[in-house]
Amino acid sequence: MSKFFYEGETDRLDLGDGEWAEIKLRMTYGDQQRVTGQYIKLQSRIARGTAEDADASIEMETGQLALLEANIVDWSLKDGKGAKLSITRDSLRRLWPEVAQSLLAEIGKRNPAYPFAKVG
Numbered sequence: 666m667s668k669f670f671y672e673g674e675t676d677r678l679d680l681g682d683g684e685w686a687e688i689k690l691r692m693t694y695g696d697q698q699r700v701t702g703q704y705i706k707l708q709s710r711i712a713r714g715t716a717e718d719a720d721a722s723i724e725m726e727t728g729q730l731a732l733l734e735a736n737i738v739d740w741s742l743k744d745g746k747g748a749k750l751s752i753t754r755d756s757l758r759r760l761w762p763e764v765a766q767s768l769l770a771e772i773g774k775r776n777p778a779y780p781f782a783k784v785g
Contacts, residue, residue: 666690670693671689671691671693673738674689674690675687675688675689675690675738675739676688676690676771676775678767678768678771680740680741680742680764680767683741684740684741684742685740685741686737686739686740686741686742686768687737687738687739687740688736688737688738688768688771688772688775689735689736689738689775690775691775691776692735692736692772692775692776692779692782696735696736697779699731699735700728700731700732700735700781701781703724703727703728703730703731704723704724704725704727704728704731704781705722705723705724705728706722706723706724728781729765729769730754730757730758732769732772732781732782733757733765733768733769733772734752734753734754734757736768736772737752737757737768738752739752740752742756769782
């Protein structure tokens, strides 16, 4: 493992019932910036053009889906017909909450300094 770059290192997590997911050992700088951009939406009222007119909001659903999407690199999950599911926001939305929370917790353990990776 490089001290400076992500080179594809993953951990395989047991999801139960013979299913698994592989997640990155750590998020990259680019991952963090992309996920943070999904969590925090800055909306500015351009007509007035002042900083006081900007509204910031936290988008939890969008941010957590982006966090999962940035960290899960592979999994064994299949659809009802037995075809492997792609890791997409749609498939992530369809996870049972306890599975998503477990994955988010594991991501948080591997990224303790990244504030949006903390769950609960």
